[in-house]
Every structure is written in structure tokens, then in C-alpha cells.
Amino acid sequence: MLLLVGVTVTGCTTSGVTSGSKPSAPSPPSQITTVPGGPTFTGPYAAVLAxxxxxxRTTAEREALADGTITDAEQAEMVERLRKCVSGFGHVLVSYGKAGGSTFDLNPAQETDAANNxxxxxxxSSGENTVGLVYSLVLRNPENIDLIPKIIACLKEHHLVGPHYSRSDYERGLPDFPDExxxxxxxRCNDDPLNRIADE
Structure with missing residues (x-):
């Protein structure tokens, strides 16, 4: 039984299904955000970091987030915590993309809903929803710009939408084709319109 988790959506899906990438809403950059009793974050992802x-939940997460930068080593440690955690339930982390997106081989003795939970x-508990999220967001879009125009341009460049495809069209959902x-x-256009992930 295989569980695939998409790049831009955190959470579990039923076996054998890839969770779809949802449209990316623009997020205006934040410059300074302070956590009560915690650090002060600056830069385009200050609000997200806070x-x-x-x-x-854990000291490891807070230590990774505190300086406002998730290093490759901190990301690798998070993935290892995730691997160990799921293996404790008899599941296997088959793959984890550098910018998010994971594949699990679920314990066949476990019911799907319970396995997903x-x-x-x-x-x-591993920090995939905190450390992993920040890492993938910054890798994909370091300046936290509005990616929707870039996504639309990519879709048009690859002739996946018509010339009049607009932001409102995108916000209604991505195009879907019988051709896989x-x-x-x-x-790819939706998840990596700046070609940041491919370049890593």
C-alpha cells in the first residue's frame, strides 16, 4: 500500500493517490515579526517563521527555526526523524523530495485511515509541517513574491492553457488532462515556476 504526499499540500491521502497541488495564494512579504517570549524574525518569510x-512542538524544531534559516543539515535531520517515526508504525518512507513531497509504503497490516493518521x-512530531514547510517555501520562492503570474506564464509557455488564461482562471483550479x-x-509549473527546485 503506497501513500503519496504532494509537494505543496501537507497531509495524507488515500493509498496510491498523489495529493494535488493547489493554487498558490500570494503572500505579501513581512519584514519584522516577533514571537512572544521567542525570537524576532526578519525578511520576506518573517510572519511564516513566527x-x-x-x-x-519540539526543541529540535525551535532550534532549527530560531535563526530564520533552515539549513540542508537541519532539513536532513527532520527527514530522518520522519523516517524513524513512520518506521515505528511499520511504514516506510520511500522518498522525500528536497522541496517537499513524500512517498510512503504503508504497513499492509494497518487499516488505511489509521495508517494515514x-x-x-x-x-x-518530526517537524515536517514546520521546518520542512519553511525549507520548501524558501527553496521554491526565496523572496516570497507572488508566484501566480509566473505560474500562468509557465502554463502558457508550455501550451497548457490558452493565451487568455488569467488569474481568475487559475484560482478556479489547474487544468486537467487525460495525458499524464x-x-x-x-x-511542475505550479510547484516550481522559478525553476528553483530543478536547479538544486
Whole structure:
């Protein structure tokens, strides 16, 4: 039984299904945000960092987030915590993309709903929902710019939408094709319109 978790959506799906990438809402950059009793964050992801710090459960998460930068080593440590956690339930972390997106081989002896809940809990306890989220957001979009125009331009460049495709069209949902290769290209435009992930 295989569980696939999409790049831009955190959470579990039913076995054998990739969670779809949802439209990315623009987020105006924040410059300074202070967590009560915690650090002060600056830069385009200050508000996100403060929110993730406030939601963090463990010392490891807070230490990784405190300086406002998630290093490759801190990300790797998070992935290892996730791997160990799911293995404790008899599941296997098959793959974890550098910018998010994970594949799990679920314990066949476990009911799907229970297995999904276990993976979800591991994502929370490992820091995948905090450290992993910040890492992938910054990798994908370091300046926290509005990516929707870039996504639309990418979709048009690859002839996946018509010339008049607009922001309102995008906000209603991504195009869907019977051709799996075209759908993969749609998701690439949506998940990595700046070609940041491919370049890593």
C-alpha cells in the first residue's frame, strides 16, 4: 500500500493517490515579526517563521527555526526523524523530495485511515509541517513574491492553457488532462515556476 504526499499540500491521502497541488495564494512579504517570549524574525518569510515557531512542538524544531534559516543539515535531520517515526508504525518512507513531497509504503497490516493518521502524526512530531514547510517555501520562492503570474506564464509557455488564461482562471483550479505527461508538466509549473527546485 503506497501513500503519496504532494509537494505543496501537507497531509495524507488515500493509498496510491498523489495529493494535488493547489493554487498558490500570494503572500505579501513581512519584514519584522516577533514571537512572544521567542525570537524576532526578519525578511520576506518573517510572519511564516513566527507562525511555525509558535506551532512547533519540539526543541529540535525551535532550534532549527530560531535563526530564520533552515539549513540542508537541519532539513536532513527532520527527514530522518520522519523516517524513524513512520518506521515505528511499520511504514516506510520511500522518498522525500528536497522541496517537499513524500512517498510512503504503508504497513499492509494497518487499516488505511489509521495508517494515514499515523503518518500525519509523524509529520507533526518530526517537524515536517514546520521546518520542512519553511525549507520548501524558501527553496521554491526565496523572496516570497507572488508566484501566480509566473505560474500562468509557465502554463502558457508550455501550451497548457490558452493565451487568455488569467488569474481568475487559475484560482478556479489547474487544468486537467487525460495525458499524464501534460498533467505532470502542469504540476511542475505550479510547484516550481522559478525553476528553483530543478536547479538544486
Amino acid at each position: 507562525d511555525m515557531y509558535a506551532k512547533s 499515523e503518518v500525519s502524526e509523524c509529520e507533526k 505527461n501534460r498533467n505532470i508538466r502542469v504540476l
